Amino acid sequence: MKKLINDPKAVVREMLEGTVALSPNTALIADENVVIRSDLLAAPDRKVAVLSGGGSGHEPAHAGYVGTGMLTAAVAGDVFTSPSTDAILSAIRTVSGPAGALLIVKNYTGDRLNFGLAAELVRAEGIPVEIVVVADDVALRDTVPKERRRGIAGTVLVHKLAGAAAEAGLPLEDVAGLARVAADNLGSMGVSLGSCTLPAVGKPGFVLGADEIEVGLGIHGEQGVRRMALTSADNLSNLILETMAADRAFGEGDRVVLLVNGLGSTPPLELSIITRAALSWLEAQGISVERAWTGTFLSALDMPGFSLSLMHINDELLSLLDAPTTALAWPGRGLVNNNRFAAKAADKSSVEQTSTSGHRVTSSAASARIRVGALAAADALIAAEEALTELDSVAGDGDLGSSMKRGGEAIRALPADEFTSPAGSLAAIGNALRRAIAGSSGPFYATGFLRASRHLADNPLPSPEEWAEAFSSAVQAISDLGGAKLGDRTMIDALQPAADAFTKALADGKSATQSWSEAVVAAETGAEETKTMRPRLGRASYLGERAVGSPDGGAVAVSCWIKALKTVI
Known part of the structure; x- marks a missing residue:
């Protein structure tokens, strides 16, 4: 001891x-x-x-x-x-x-x-x-x-x-x-x-x-x-x-x-x-x-x-x-606050109530399909809680698993009528993650989803190429917010390769299904490659070389939900 x-x-x-x-x-x-x-x-x-x-x-x-x-x-x-x-x-x-x-x-x-x-x-x-x-x-x-x-x-x-x-x-x-x-x-x-x-004993009683x-x-x-x-x-x-x-x-x-x-x-x-x-x-x-x-x-x-x-x-x-005292350890008067709760929080902003175009779009088959994909991704993150916690404990503070689980549960809790259009669906997911996930993951994911939502505004049925553009815009938003680039050992090391692979495969004339399969492989490869990277951002950067040898938890989390979407693309 x-x-x-x-x-x-x-x-x-x-x-x-x-x-x-x-x-x-x-x-x-x-x-x-x-x-x-x-x-x-x-x-x-x-x-x-x-x-x-x-x-x-x-x-x-x-x-x-x-x-x-x-x-x-x-x-x-x-x-x-x-x-x-x-x-x-x-x-x-x-x-x-x-x-x-x-x-x-x-x-x-x-x-x-x-x-x-x-x-x-x-x-x-x-x-x-x-x-x-x-x-x-x-x-x-x-x-x-x-x-x-x-x-x-x-x-x-x-x-x-x-x-x-x-x-x-x-x-x-x-x-x-x-x-x-x-x-x-x-x-x-x-x-x-x-x-x-006891100091003189050295073991618990x-x-x-x-x-x-x-x-x-x-x-x-x-x-x-x-x-x-x-x-x-x-x-x-x-x-x-x-x-x-x-x-x-x-x-x-x-x-x-x-x-x-x-x-x-x-x-x-x-x-x-x-x-x-x-x-x-x-x-x-x-x-x-x-x-x-x-x-x-x-x-x-x-x-x-x-x-x-x-x-x-x-x-x-x-x-x-x-009565006053100068005793070092006495904490003060101990007054009890009998008005412990502030007024009710403000109502949701119009951004959360509507799509980015300011009005709800009639529900469509595309929106329903987005919800199926969102639920699949949520389930994957919830199932990965233990593994992500273990990874994050190596180079972070160990809260990634619980954060991703909360994010997954928040997505599952979204009512079906939140999935009103592609843009509205992404905005709803982004806002749910913003509220549910503390730390850095929440703002990163929320920023990405909200940027993608704006990219697809007024587009009730985006093409695969337009989805690829929205994906790339989301990754760029996350990179801009946190300052991370490829090779910094962050979630970007799985996101960027996946977005690039999806865009390239579509440009090569492959189907959306084939293209997303290549995105999955790119994300998993990118996450695996973080094992050899010295972290340059986030808590892991404080560990330097000690973090090398284990993949980045954030990148692995990305590969989990990207893989889960494969069945619905």
């Missing part, structure tokens, strides 16, 4: 040094893995200090939450290991004054023992200390008593509330009281798509099947409460929220805040989909989501998956969450 580290024994210290380097309001205690605020007042003038911590591997927790209005200090243990009592003692003594300190502890045995012992020792020294234990994991509701549940991502919300209360100058008893209210009204639950890898997930996991790479088959993001979000609602009595009319947390390697794209699902479910239940945040807040190294946290809220707690 590859890791971007120097020495497994040094990962915690080096991680903290990197974190502090980008957070000017923090500092690192020289002989302990403790991050503190660097703007502390003299001890007699200090407000209540808020401390937390635990094992490392949960970044940006806990060091990322040190700052004015949040944590005063964060104590880091080894990866997934509680910090020592001595490290916690050093933190409390360094940042506390007569106002005392609040320790926010996640409900794990090692954390409770070491933070608890440190609290006892400093109390004997005259430093007032309160402890708030967070046990927000509702996945354990049927497994252990409530007081033995784990503390997971919802702890970050308690950090924020307590830090804001302390910054407001509230006494220790009140700060601790607000933190306990928050912890008591908090529920969290997670889902994992796979394990994580457990292995899941290709279609398996863990439900109700902790934050230390352990397995969940149960294993189940992978299902949709909506279903997973609903499962978690239904469990939390049953446990914490979230219901219609309640005011809540939502935290959507990535476990380490979940991309923002997927977290946003989960956010959408969670908000939709909560709003459907009549639950008012006052604030929501999405991101990686408390991770489990590189674990793929997410957790949701919900907390009942009132005006006082909400004002504390809204």
Whole structure:
């Protein structure tokens, strides 16, 4: 397992040094893995200090939450290991004054023992200390008593509330009281798509099947409460929220805040989909989501998956969450957009509603034949999805197969009455592909079809030669748009030979059927020859010689649909 580290024994210290380097309001205690605020007042003038911590591997927790209005200090243990009592003692003594300190502890045995012992020792020294234990994991509701549940991502919300209360100058008893209210009204639950890898171990802690997930996991790479088959993001979000609602009595009319947390390697794209699902479910239940945040807040190294946290809220707690903080990892106010959809898009343009001549032409046998050909080409592209994806993964971003499939499905979805004339049919196909295919393929194909449509305007029954001219004009339009020429290792390397072969064969007196057969051979040959070409355009050009040896996916896609048209020419 590859890791971007120097020495497994040094990962915690080096991680903290990197974190502090980008957070000017923090500092690192020289002989302990403790991050503190660097703007502390003299001890007699200090407000209540808020401390937390635990094992490392949960970044940006806990060091990322040190700052004015949040944590005063964060104590880091080894990866997934509680910090020592001595490290916690050093933190409390360094940042506390007569106002005392609040320790926010996640409900794990090692954390409770070491933070608890440190609290006892400093109390004997005259430093007032309160402890708030967070046990927000509702996945354990049927497994252990409530007081033995784990503390997971919802702890970050308690950090924020307590830090804001302390910054407001509230006494220790009140700060601790607000933190306990928050912890008591908090529920969290997670889902994992796979394990994580500890730097010192070098292999995953457990292995899941290709279609398996863990439900109700902790934050230390352990397995969940149960294993189940992978299902949709909506279903997973609903499962978690239904469990939390049953446990914490979230219901219609309640005011809540939502935290959507990535476990380490979940991309923002997927977290946003989960956010959408969670908000939709909560709003459907009549639950008012006052604030929501999405991101990686408390991770489990590189674990793929997410957790949701919900907390009942009132005006006082909400004002504390809204209070400013300089903590590097806190994302801001988390305002929810309640007007998420813009006005209806404009109607189709007249170009899409009509042929290029401005009026629909009566359907003809030629148009019906065009539709048969279009459907055959669509089927060929859909069937080639896997092969095109594999080719594009070698030299591109791997999305060509899915793009061509979407294009094929868009063509199949066109109603028969869109095929009103040769020009109208080509325009309809071009506009369908423009809407369906993202990336570069969509504009290229749309441009080609629309140029060919204009070339055949007002021609209800083009001759083979006129079709050849339209084909060549389409290829030229694509070349002009992207700048590609023969030999650049693009779709042009299949299109141009096919168009040239079709035109030449017709000029030589061959039938349309024979001429198109030669176009098919030319397209396939052109696509095959891209194997030896060094790419000069597109993403493949970034690979240089590494792309040589595999044919260009775009050229192969062209040869697929050109071949499919052979039966209808």
